[in-house]
Amino acid sequence: MAQMTMIQAITDAMRTELKNDENVLVFGEDVGQNGGVFRATEGLQKEFGEERVFDTPLAESGITGLAIGLGLTGFRPVMEIQFFGFLFETMDGIAGQMSRMRYRSGGHYHSPITIRSPFGGGVKTPELHADSLEGLMAQTPGIKVVIPSTPYDAKGLLISAIRDNDPVIFLEHMKLYRSFREEVPEEEYTIEIGKADIKREGKDVTIVTYGAMVHTALRAADQLEEEGIDAEIVDLRTISPLDVETVIESVKKTNRAIVVQEAQRQAGIAANVSAEISERAILHLEAPVMRVTAPDTVYAFAEVEDEWIPGEEDIIEKVKASLDF
Amino acid sequence: MPEKRLQEIESKFEMFQILNEKGEIVNEAAMPDLSDDELVELMERMVYTRIWDQRAISLNRQGRLGFYAPVAGQEASMLGSQFALDKKDWILPGYRDIPQIVWHGLPLYQAFLYSRGHFGGGQIPEDVNVLMPQIIIGAQIVQTAGVALGLKRKGKENIAITYTGDGGASQGDFYEGINFAGAYQAPAVFVVQNNQFAISVPVEQQSAAKTIAQKSVAAGIRGVMVDGMDVLAVYKATKDAREEALKGNGPTLIETYCYRYGPHTMAGDDPTRYRTADLDDEWERKDPLVRFRTLLESKGLWSEEKENEVMERAKEDVKNAIKQADDTPKQKVTELIEFMYESLPDSLEEQWEEYKKKESK
Numbered sequence: 001m002a003q004m005t006m007i008q009a010i011t012d013a014m015r016t017e018l019k020n021d022e023n024v025l026v027f028g029e030d031v032g033q034n035g036g037v038f039r040a041t042e043g044l045q046k047e048f049g050e051e052r053v054f055d056t057p058l059a060e061s062g063i064t065g066l067a068i069g070l071g072l073t074g075f076r077p078v079m080e081i082q083f084f085g086f087l088f089e090t091m092d093g094i095a096g097q098m099s100r101m102r103y104r105s106g107g108h109y110h111s112p113i114t115i116r117s118p119f120g121g122g123v124k125t126p127e128l129h130a131d132s133l134e135g136l137m138a139q140t141p142g143i144k145v146v147i148p149s150t151p152y153d154a155k156g157l158l159i160s161a162i163r164d165n166d167p168v169i170f171l172e173h174m175k176l177y178r179s180f181r182e183e184v185p186e187e188e189y190t191i192e193i194g195k196a197d198i199k200r201e202g203k204d205v206t207i208v209t210y211g212a213m214v215h216t217a218l219r220a221a222d223q224l225e226e227e228g229i230d231a232e233i234v235d236l237r238t239i240s241p242l243d244v245e246t247v248i249e250s251v252k253k254t255n256r257a258i259v260v261q262e263a264q265r266q267a268g269i270a271a272n273v274s275a276e277i278s279e280r281a282i283l284h285l286e287a288p289v290m291r292v293t294a295p296d297t298v299y300a301f302a303e304v305e306d307e308w309i310p311g312e313e314d315i316i317e318k319v320k321a322s323l324d325f
Numbered sequence: 326m327p328e329k330r331l332q333e334i335e336s337k338f339e340m341f342q343i344l345n346e347k348g349e350i351v352n353e354a355a356m357p358d359l360s361d362d363e364l365v366e367l368m369e370r371m372v373y374t375r376i377w378d379q380r381a382i383s384l385n386r387q388g389r390l391g392f393y394a395p396v397a398g399q400e401a402s403m404l405g406s407q408f409a410l411d412k413k414d415w416i417l418p419g420y421r422d423i424p425q426i427v428w429h430g431l432p433l434y435q436a437f438l439y440s441r442g443h444f445g446g447g448q449i450p451e452d453v454n455v456l457m458p459q460i461i462i463g464a465q466i467v468q469t470a471g472v473a474l475g476l477k478r479k480g481k482e483n484i485a486i487t488y489t490g491d492g493g494a495s496q497g498d499f500y501e502g503i504n505f506a507g508a509y510q511a512p513a514v515f516v517v518q519n520n521q522f523a524i525s526v527p528v529e530q531q532s533a534a535k536t537i538a539q540k541s542v543a544a545g546i547r548g549v550m551v552d553g554m555d556v557l558a559v560y561k562a563t564k565d566a567r568e569e570a571l572k573g574n575g576p577t578l579i580e581t582y583c584y585r586y587g588p589h590t591m592a593g594d595d596p597t598r599y600r601t602a603d604l605d606d607e608w609e610r611k612d613p614l615v616r617f618r619t620l621l622e623s624k625g626l627w628s629e630e631k632e633n634e635v636m637e638r639a640k641e642d643v644k645n646a647i648k649q650a651d652d653t654p655k656q657k658v659t660e661l662i663e664f665m666y667e668s669l670p671d672s673l674e675e676q677w678e679e680y681k682k683k684e685s686k
């Protein structure tokens with residue numbers, strides 16, 4: 001086993017699949033010689049050559065179109081969108097084309113494509129670099145949306161994504177790239193897409209979340225523990241399709257649920273999770289399901305980002321409100 | 326013979342130059358009509374901008390500025406084109422094009438606020454016709470066609486100018502922008518600053534086309550490739566494009582062939598991963614300031630004393646602008662909420678109250 005950061009685990013997953021399957025191709029802006037602006041593809045072009053790992057001209061819609069076309073001719077593209085705010089540039093390619101390939105052809109064609117992209121905030125980037133647009137993708141039928149919160153999960157989920165015959169958007173929270181290391185097996189392994197993971201067991205309240213907020217929630221749980229409150233943390237890991245079963249099981253145990261997302265409130269993942277809980281476990285609830293989210297503005301200007309992104313205190317406040325309800 | 330036709334077209338896009346690397350006028354006939362004072366002013370702006378760029382880089386390293394894309398090497402391309410504009414012309418810049426909008430009237434401290442990620446950077450003064458620097462590569466290009474058409478329909482004697490890079494010319498928006506402007510014969514000028522790299526990707530990998538200027542042919546508009554290290558050539562090409570546009574002859578695409586000396590931005594780019602020191606040296610020998618200084622000195626218009634004075638002024642101005650940025654009140658989440666709509670919907674009103682409570686703690 002090796003100690004890896006999340007970005008190293010991601011590189012390792014791509015290396016594993018580039019080795020395993022000659023049809024895997026990695027491409028995007030600056031992913032070749034430069035190894036990506038975050039160095040996620042560091043060394044891959046050198047190892048696998050320019051035909052397998054390559055730079056594209058600067059156009060996200062072009063990259064998506066290329067991926068769809070290569071997918072139709074037997075390749076397994078792993079394309080990068082340099083920052084997820086550039087998703088809007090290729091919204092039709094992804095939501096209007098790629099996601100509908102299987103459906104539109106009555107099952108004849110498909111898009112075995114992985115879209116990797118850094119997302120989330122808290123690292124003081126300019127506009128449209130930090131953003132939480134995962135909700136837009138989760139509302140797009142035909143696409144799976146995976147968001148790992150740890151290096152171990154990142155490697156196993158990315159390998160599964162690359163092997164998946166349907167399009168998978170794999171979102172990498174920028175703040176988690178190098179924030180910590182953990183043991184990651186050097187050999188290959190997969191983690192099933194669509195399965196949540198209990199990151200902390202507890203009995204008093206369920207906190208459902210994903211991405212960087214998993215760690216914010218874990219810190220909040222540590223503080224709550226000092227006050228004798230035992231929180232359980234469900235890391236969704238995949239936001240589409242949603243692992244409703246794991247969420248409901250946890251809620252049935254704790255009878256309280258807080259859903260936390262870094263994204264804005266309106267029509268988000270938290271709203272969706274909250275609706276699932278209400279529909280399926282209303283009689284188990286001691287308090288309404290509550291949400292912790294960012295406010296409904298455009299993503300915050302960098303200077304005020306820290307106040308805008310939900311923090312531990314926001315989670316603690318909601319947990320207490322639930323317990324005092 | 327399609328190949329032949331292509332070669333013929335490509336051969337028409339030779340580099341337009343007035344002032345060569347040695348500071349000699351090589352194209353007297355094209356020499357723009359600039360007074361001595363204007364020539365000196367252009368030089369002052371280039372020197373000033375280079376100092377401000379150096380200061381901005383070190384302020385960024387000290388954590389006192391945020392997002393910053395260095396401009397050294399591109400001064401002629403940026404400032405020569407802006408100098409050809411009328412005060413009421415519109416500029417739609419990319420993220421690197423801060424010098425043009427500052428010389429067009431945006432106060433420097435606001436450029437610093439923008440860099441720090443403060444909305445004050447976007448609150449453009451009423452009499453300054455510039456947009457905020459565009460982050461999404463290419464988005465400004467289509468909008469320029471719209472601004473230009475608007476100016477034309479309103480009967481204004483003004484143009485819209487926009488800037489992008491060699492990478493930007495690969496975006497669909499680039500082709501749409503030049504095509505729309507051509508279709509409406511809108512008074513627009515599209516400048517592509519070809520500094521030969523899009524972050525790490527060399528321009529040769531962007532397209533099979535030999536020049537970016539030749540892409541004007543497919544859009545049916547004028548195109549010219551200019552030595553982007555020659556401030557006189559850039560000025561002249563922009564001035565001509567502007568005049569044609571105002572005569573009703575439609576837009577022009579200008580490719581300025583240049584180089585950025587520094588990293589792509591200050592956010593961790595390492596140019597040694599994709600450029601050689603030899604290439605850096607080769608381009609520093611073409612430096613726009615050096616050759617223009619040589620010319621002005623030969624005319625007796627420039628001296629070391631003058632240069633020092635401008636450098637001191639730039640340093641002083643940067644210091645004051647940073648202070649003014651420091652003195653600007655820190656923004657609040659409630660303010661972000663207020664900017665969302667003309668009037669707040671109830672749901673946002675509730676969120677506003679929530680943050681108001683937090684902010685008054």
Ligand SMILES: Cc1ncc(C[n+]2csc(CCOP(=O)(O)OP(=O)(O)O)c2C)c(N)n1
Binds near residue numbers: 029060460462494522
């Ligand atoms: C739509 C979009 N895609 C990608 C990026 C990330 N990015 C920022 S600058 C850049 C390279 C731009 O190169 P070029 O157009 O040549 O301009 P230069 O930076 O050289 O001035 C890239 C890929 C972006 N900002 N917007």
Ligand SMILES: [Mg+2]
Binds near residue numbers: 490492520
């Ligand atoms: Mg460039």
